[in-house]
Amino acid sequence: MKLAGAALNQTPLDWENNLSNIKKAIEQxxxxxxxILCLPEMTIPGYxxxxxxxxxxxAEECFQHLLQIKEWCEGVIVCVGLPxxxxxxxxxxxxxxxDKQIVGFTAKQxxxxxxxxxxxRWFSSWPANTxxxxxxxxxxxxxxxxxxxHQGVKFAFEICEDAWRNEDRPAYRHKPKGVQLIINPSASHFxxxxxxxxxxxxxxxxKQFECTYLYVNLLGNEAGKMIYDGEILIAQNGNVVLRNQLLSFKDVDFECAEVFFENPLPLVDVTPLPPVDENMEFISAITVALLDYLRKSKSKGFVLSLSGGADSSLCAVAVAEMVSRAxxxxxxxxxxxxxxxLTIEELPEFQKLSGTELRNALVGKLLITAYQGTENSSDDTFTSAQELAKSIGAVFxxxxIDQEVIGYRGKIENAIGRPLTWDHDDLALQNIQARVRAPGIWMLANLSNSLLLATSNRSEASVxxxxxxxDTAGSISPIAGxxxxxxxxxxxxxxLNLGYEGLQYVNNLQPTAELRPLERAQTDEKDLMPYPLLxxxxxxxxxxxxSPQQVFDKLKGTYPDDQLKQYVQRFYSLWSRNQWKxxxxxxxxxxxxxxxxxRSWLRFPILSGGFRQELSELG
Known part of the structure; x- marks a missing residue:
C-alpha cells in the first residue's frame, strides 16, 4: 500500500489558502x-x-468545505481534520x-x-469504544x-494528544482489534x-503495537505564536520507512512511501536519532516563523532598533538567515x-545575483535598522551595530536622541521644581532614554508598512x-521565548558556523543597557544577577x-548562602511586580x-502577595 502525508502551512479561517493547500496535496x-493520504489536525479551518x-x-462552514473537498478525492483515501x-x-x-464518499469521522479522545x-476550552473528549x-x-x-x-488492512487513528497518553492511548485498544495501520494527524507545536x-x-x-504508523504534523507559523515543524513519519515494526526534512518554507510538503502489509519489515530495536543541535533547530524555526508572520500579516518588511547588543543583533541575523534559507x-x-x-521590473536584476550578494540585496529590501545613541552610548556598540548591518545588507x-531626552527631563524638572540626579532618580533617567527611542523607530515602521521587531528575551521578561x-515596543518579539x-x-x-562575521563585535561585548553614564560601568548581570543563575x-x-525554599535548597552550594538567598529573593520580587509587563x-x-x-504558557496574577512570607522564611 502506498501511504502519504502532507504537512500543510494553514492559516486560521483563511479558507482560500487552506483549501488550495489541501487540493494541491490531494492532486499530488x-x-x-x-x-491513503493523511493531512494534519484541523486541516480545514486551521488549528x-x-x-x-x-x-x-x-463548524458549519467547515462541513460545507468538506463536501467540496470530497469531490477531489477520486480514487484515493484522504484523512482531513475539522470540528x-x-x-x-x-x-x-x-x-x-x-473515493469521494465520506466513510466516517474519528473523534479525538x-x-x-x-x-x-x-x-x-473548545472541544469535548470522545469516549473510547463508542x-x-x-x-x-x-x-x-x-x-x-x-x-x-482498505484492501484487507484495518486502520484506525490516534489524533495528536491521543498518542502522548502512555497506557491510556488508543493504540492499546487498536492492537487486539487487528489494526495494522495507525494514522496520526497532529498539530504538535515546535x-x-x-x-x-x-x-x-x-x-x-x-514496534510495541506491531503495526505501521503514519504521523503527519502541521507546518509553519500558523496563527502567530506557535510554530509547527511539519514532521512526516512512517514507521513499521520499529523501522523508519520515511522521515522528512523539518521546518520547510513550502506551503505543502508532500511525502509518500510504499509499505508492505503481507510481508512487513521484521521487528527491530529502534535506532535513536543523532543528538539534536538546538542551535540549528532554533534558527530553522525562527526563520520559518518570521517569514510566515511577515506574509500572513501582509507587512512589507521589518524595522529594528539595532543597539549593537546581543538581542537586537540576533534579530537582525535571523532576518538575514530567513532570506538565505527561504x-x-x-x-x-x-x-x-x-x-x-520586489517589483516586476526589479526581479530580472536580482536574478543575476547569487549567494551572499543576493541575500544582502534582498535584506536591503526587507530590513531597516537604526542606531539611536545617547551620551551614554559607547563607540563599541555603535561599531557593532554599523558593521553588522553592513555585513548583511540591511538599511542602516x-x-x-539626547535632545529629546533633555527636552523631557527639562519639562519634568520644571514641573516638580528640582533637578533630576542619577543618585536620586536613577530608574526614571534610565527609562526615559529607552522610551524616547520608541517614537522614531515606530515612525520608520509606519512609513514602510513594516513589522517593528521588539528585542526582549525571556530572562529580561522574567524580571x-x-x-x-x-525597548518592549514592537509588533512581534521573536526571541522572547x-x-x-x-x-x-x-x-x-x-x-563560527553560519559565517556571520559581522557578529564578531557584539560577541566581544558584555551585555549592558547603556542607560547610565559610562563611568558607572553598567552591565545587565551587575543590575540583576549572573544570567545562568537567573x-x-x-x-x-x-x-x-x-517553592522559593525548594529552589534555594536545589541551588545550595552554587553560591555562598547569603548571596544565593539575596539572588532568590531578588528574582521572586522582580517576577511578582512585573507581571503587568x-x-x-x-x-x-x-x-x-x-x-x-x-497568553500562551504561564499565567500569573498581576496583583499578588509577591511571595513575601515564603521569602521571609528563606534559609
Missing amino acids: AKEQQVD GCEDLFLSEWV IRLNGITYNTACVIN FLANDGVHYEP VQEFEMLGQTYQIGDIIYE AMSKTDVRYHLVVDAS VQEIGLEEFVRKTNC YNWT GYATMDG VDKSFVRQWLIWAQ NQIERLAFYDRL RERYAPAFHLDDYNVDP
Whole structure:
C-alpha cells in the first residue's frame, strides 16, 4: 500500500489558502497513485481558531468545505481534520473520505491541557469504544472510535494528544482489534529537542503495537505564536520507512512511501536519532516563523532598533538567515511572491545575483535598522551595530536622541521644581532614554508598512528588565521565548558556523543597557544577577513548579548562602511586580519547552502577595 502525508502551512479561517493547500496535496497523491493520504489536525479551518471553535457557523462552514473537498478525492483515501459540532458540543475529528464518499469521522479522545494547550476550552473528549450516528444536511454519518478497512488492512487513528497518553492511548485498544495501520494527524507545536521525543513516540509505537504508523504534523507559523515543524513519519515494526526534512518554507510538503502489509519489515530495536543541535533547530524555526508572520500579516518588511547588543543583533541575523534559507529552498521567484519585496521590473536584476550578494540585496529590501545613541552610548556598540548591518545588507540609520531626552527631563524638572540626579532618580533617567527611542523607530515602521521587531528575551521578561513602551515596543518579539544565555552562545555559534562575521563585535561585548553614564560601568548581570543563575531559578520556579525554599535548597552550594538567598529573593520580587509587563509584551514565538508568556504558557496574577512570607522564611 502506498501511504502519504502532507504537512500543510494553514492559516486560521483563511479558507482560500487552506483549501488550495489541501487540493494541491490531494492532486499530488493522485499523481503518485497513493492509497491513503493523511493531512494534519484541523486541516480545514486551521488549528489555531481558538474561541471561534465555539461558534456554530465555523463548524458549519467547515462541513460545507468538506463536501467540496470530497469531490477531489477520486480514487484515493484522504484523512482531513475539522470540528464537528453536535448538540452544542464541539469535537476535534479526522474525516475519512474514500473515493469521494465520506466513510466516517474519528473523534479525538484525549485533549491537550498543559503548557500552551487549552483544548478542553473548545472541544469535548470522545469516549473510547463508542460509535454514534449523526445527521448533517440530510445525510447520516458515523462518528466516534471507528476501525476502518482498505484492501484487507484495518486502520484506525490516534489524533495528536491521543498518542502522548502512555497506557491510556488508543493504540492499546487498536492492537487486539487487528489494526495494522495507525494514522496520526497532529498539530504538535515546535520546541527545541521535542522532535526526539516525538520520533520515539511514533517509531517505538510501531514496534510495541506491531503495526505501521503514519504521523503527519502541521507546518509553519500558523496563527502567530506557535510554530509547527511539519514532521512526516512512517514507521513499521520499529523501522523508519520515511522521515522528512523539518521546518520547510513550502506551503505543502508532500511525502509518500510504499509499505508492505503481507510481508512487513521484521521487528527491530529502534535506532535513536543523532543528538539534536538546538542551535540549528532554533534558527530553522525562527526563520520559518518570521517569514510566515511577515506574509500572513501582509507587512512589507521589518524595522529594528539595532543597539549593537546581543538581542537586537540576533534579530537582525535571523532576518538575514530567513532570506538565505527561504531562497535556497523555494527559489527567488517564490520568495518574492510570498514577500512581495520586489517589483516586476526589479526581479530580472536580482536574478543575476547569487549567494551572499543576493541575500544582502534582498535584506536591503526587507530590513531597516537604526542606531539611536545617547551620551551614554559607547563607540563599541555603535561599531557593532554599523558593521553588522553592513555585513548583511540591511538599511542602516544613525541618530542621537539626547535632545529629546533633555527636552523631557527639562519639562519634568520644571514641573516638580528640582533637578533630576542619577543618585536620586536613577530608574526614571534610565527609562526615559529607552522610551524616547520608541517614537522614531515606530515612525520608520509606519512609513514602510513594516513589522517593528521588539528585542526582549525571556530572562529580561522574567524580571521585568525592560522599559515598557521603550525597548518592549514592537509588533512581534521573536526571541522572547529564549533566555539570555542561549542568545549569547547562539551568536558565537552563528559567527563560527553560519559565517556571520559581522557578529564578531557584539560577541566581544558584555551585555549592558547603556542607560547610565559610562563611568558607572553598567552591565545587565551587575543590575540583576549572573544570567545562568537567573535561568536556573526561573526554570526551577515555573517549569518544575518549586517553592522559593525548594529552589534555594536545589541551588545550595552554587553560591555562598547569603548571596544565593539575596539572588532568590531578588528574582521572586522582580517576577511578582512585573507581571503587568509580561501581559503587555508583543506577541512572541514559542521556541523552548516553556516560556513566560501569560497568553500562551504561564499565567500569573498581576496583583499578588509577591511571595513575601515564603521569602521571609528563606534559609
